[in-house]
Amino acid sequence: AAAEKGGYDYFMLKEIAEQPKAVADTLLGRIDEAGNLTLDEVRISAAELREMDKIVIVACGTAFHAGLIAKYAIEHWTRIPCEVELASEFRYRDPILDAQTLVIAISQSGETMDTLMALRHAREQGSRVLAICNTNGSTIPRESDAVLYTHAGPEIAVASTKAFLTQLVACYLVALYLGQVRGTKWGDEVQAVIRDLSRISGAVERVLETMEPVRKLARSLADKNTVLFLGRHVGYPVALEGALKLKELAYMHAEGFAAGELKHGPIALIEEDLPVVVVVPSPRGRSVLHDKIVSNIQEIRARGARTIVIAEEGDEAVVPYADHLIRIPATPTLLQPLVATVPLQVFACELATARGNEVDQPRNLAKSVTVE
Numbered sequence: 001a002a003a004e005k006g007g008y009d010y011f012m013l014k015e016i017a018e019q020p021k022a023v024a025d026t027l028l029g030r031i032d033e034a035g036n037l038t039l040d041e042v043r044i045s046a047a048e049l050r051e052m053d054k055i056v057i058v059a060c061g062t063a064f065h066a067g068l069i070a071k072y073a074i075e076h077w078t079r080i081p082c083e084v085e086l087a088s089e090f091r092y093r094d095p096i097l098d099a100q101t102l103v104i105a106i107s108q109s110g111e112t113m114d115t116l117m118a119l120r121h122a123r124e125q126g127s128r129v130l131a132i133c134n135t136n137g138s139t140i141p142r143e144s145d146a147v148l149y150t151h152a153g154p155e156i157a158v159a160s161t162k163a164f165l166t167q168l169v170a171c172y173l174v175a176l177y178l179g180q181v182r183g184t185k186w187g188d189e190v191q192a193v194i195r196d197l198s199r200i201s202g203a204v205e206r207v208l209e210t211m212e213p214v215r216k217l218a219r220s221l222a223d224k225n226t227v228l229f230l231g232r233h234v235g236y237p238v239a240l241e242g243a244l245k246l247k248e249l250a251y252m253h254a255e256g257f258a259a260g261e262l263k264h265g266p267i268a269l270i271e272e273d274l275p276v277v278v279v280v281p282s283p284r285g286r287s288v289l290h291d292k293i294v295s296n297i298q299e300i301r302a303r304g305a306r307t308i309v310i311a312e313e314g315d316e317a318v319v320p321y322a323d324h325l326i327r328i329p330a331t332p333t334l335l336q337p338l339v340a341t342v343p344l345q346v347f348a349c350e351l352a353t354a355r356g357n358e359v360d361q362p363r364n365l366a367k368s369v370t371v372e
């Protein structure tokens with residue numbers, strides 16, 4: 001078993017470390033030399049894709065968080081309305097679907113019963129289903145019209161890490177491909193992002209090299225009861241993912257919020273020394289978002305929160321308000337989750353270890369949930 005873990009104490013640590021390769025493998029062969037996407041596997045024709053007037057993403061857990069991030073990318077690059085829904089909710093609420101709806105089912109295992117039921121329901125309504133899946137020949141891709149495989153390799157730890165990053169890559173590829181096929185006004189940006197995406201695994205590698213302070217911080221918080229996570233834009237689903245990892249692994253109360261919602265309730269939770277992780281968008285580009293989150297950090301810190309700030313290298317505006325600062329490489333706004341999620345995985349894994357929990361097999365959980 002030690003050999004299987006490649007020298008790591010846990011599969012989760014091994015899988016976190018494998019992320020740069022998983023990301024690179026998922027991009028491999030899908031971007032040609034001219035910088036165009038060649039998603040031949042998507043066996044839904046370009047003509048059909050041009051006809052689609054709605055996209056619905058269904059998934060559970062971590063895969064659902066990938067879907068939430070995909071929505072920002074899809075709507076921005078393709079201008080096609082996109083909804084994201086928990087597969088377990090979707091199926092039982094009479095959703096509106098037709099032949100012009102493209103349904104994207106995201107699943108690492110390809111065996112999650114709720115997601116499978118959602119895709120069956122969608123196909124019964126005449127919708128086309130594209131699966132994003134990590135397991136060759138599993139049920140979800142077999143029952144879909146097309147599949148884009150993530151190439152994360154087998155993920156053994158119950159808590160999803162490398163599969164999540166590759167789901168994000170696959171979602172970006174689909175969004176960019178749809179943008180390419182439909183020729184949106186973002187043509188130049190799409191080309192530039194494809195280039196950035198093709199280099200992103202190096203950025204993930206760099207994050208992994210700087211994780212020691214994050215581990216130390218996690219150990220110092222082992223006796224806390226609650227950790228909150230805040231983000232805006234694509235940082236919001238990253239906050240949700242950070243909170244889910246902490247629940248699963250550390251068995252701690254953890255919640256993710258959209259930072260803009262603070263004043264609508266969650267700020268009442270802030271008390272002296274409460275750890276709050278904040279995912280900060282890039283100060284470049286959409287700087288309005290950045291400035292808003294810096295005010296959010298000031299607000300919670302003024303109320304005693306211990307701020308753990310994840311911010312891009314060179315972002316100096318956050319420095320005065322960060323009790324702990326975690327640096328990530330600069331990326332285009334929409335791609336930031338690929339680097340911002342990694343410290344949260346490491347944080348949760350280390351807290352689980354510090355609390356004496358079983359990292360690879362958290363209590364009460366199964367790797368794939370094949371029952372409803």
Ligand code: AGP
Nearest residue numbers: 061062063107108109112159160
């Ligand atoms: C993630 O850490 C979880 N263990 C869980 O939320 C998982 O992502 C979810 O059950 C979906 O699984 P799937 O991707 O295999 O469909």
